[in-house]
Amino acid sequence: MYTSQLREADMKSSAVKSVELDIDWAVQTVMPIEFRGREIHMEARAYQGHDPHCQAMVLIHRDNPSPGELPVVRVHSGCVTGDIFHSLRCDCYPQLQASMEVITTSRLGVMVYLPYHEGRGIGLVNKIRTYALQDQGYDTVDANVAIGAPIEARDYDLAAHILFDLGYSRIALLTNNPAKVNALRAEGITVVEQRSLIVKASPYNKRYLATKKERMAHLL
Numbered sequence: 083m084y085t086s087q088l089r090e091a092d093m094k095s096s097a098v099k100s101v102e103l104d105i106d107w108a109v110q111t112v113m114p115i116e117f118r119g120r121e122i123h124m125e126a127r128a129y130q131g132h133d134p135h136c137q138a139m140v141l142i143h144r145d146n147p148s149p150g151e152l153p154v155v156r157v158h159s160g161c162v163t164g165d166i167f168h169s170l171r172c173d174c175y176p177q178l179q180a181s182m183e184v185i186t187t188s189r190l191g192v193m194v195y196l197p198y199h200e201g202r203g204i205g206l207v208n209k210i211r212t213y214a215l216q217d218q219g220y221d222t223v224d225a226n227v228a229i230g231a232p233i234e235a236r237d238y239d240l241a242a243h244i245l246f247d248l249g250y251s252r253i254a255l256l257t258n259n260p261a262k263v264n265a266l267r268a269e270g271i272t273v274v275e276q277r278s279l280i281v282k283a284s285p286y287n288k289r290y291l292a293t294k295k296e297r298m299a300h301l302l
């Protein structure tokens with residue numbers, strides 16, 4: 083666990099000017115968090131791009147990483163219903179928890195949280211609309227098609243810029259989604275390793291998980 087007082091004092095309120103094109107600014111501080119009964123001190127950064135929707139929260143856990151340590155990274159798409167209210171219709175919350183467990187026990191762990199990736203990028207209202215269609219029997223892919231929304235609208239440009247900004251162009255990625263690995267690779271990130279997050283299905287998300295496996299090639 084990272085607790086150096088000197089380091090915390092050094093880091094407080096230090097503004098970081100990004101050299102990357104699409105990031106207007108980034109700021110950092112130290113954020114103590116409670117996770118599964120433990121108090122953990124994370125380096126916290128916020129990034130803002132030109133577009134107001136281009137925003138990210140980054141939490142970094144360092145525990146004496148060796149030089150050139152491969153960071154274990156989660157690029158997590160924000161999900162209000164899952165992450166905050168623990169909705170059982172998706173697996174976002176258990177995936178977030180499983181990622182935080184790995185990150186907070188790694189020598190170098192990084193959470194890149196993207197609040198505007200809601201509903202695979204279609205937004206909160208459209209996501210709830212697709213839920214209503216799923217109540218009528220559509221699966222998660224067909225429901226998006228039915229409301230004229232893309233099946234996958236997430237952009238990993240900002241996440242890649244952030245990883246470059248942090249100096250982490252080679253990573254181990256925590257994901258079940260091969261498309262996310264490919265999207266980050268297309269942005270120039272070297273994904274050395276893909277680590278799956280195995281989470282338990284609930285009666286409410288069984289079909290959703292099956293669709294992700296069958297129609298979106300997720301490793302579940």
Ligand SMILES: [Zn+2]
Nearest residue numbers: 161164172174
């Ligand atoms: Zn979700």
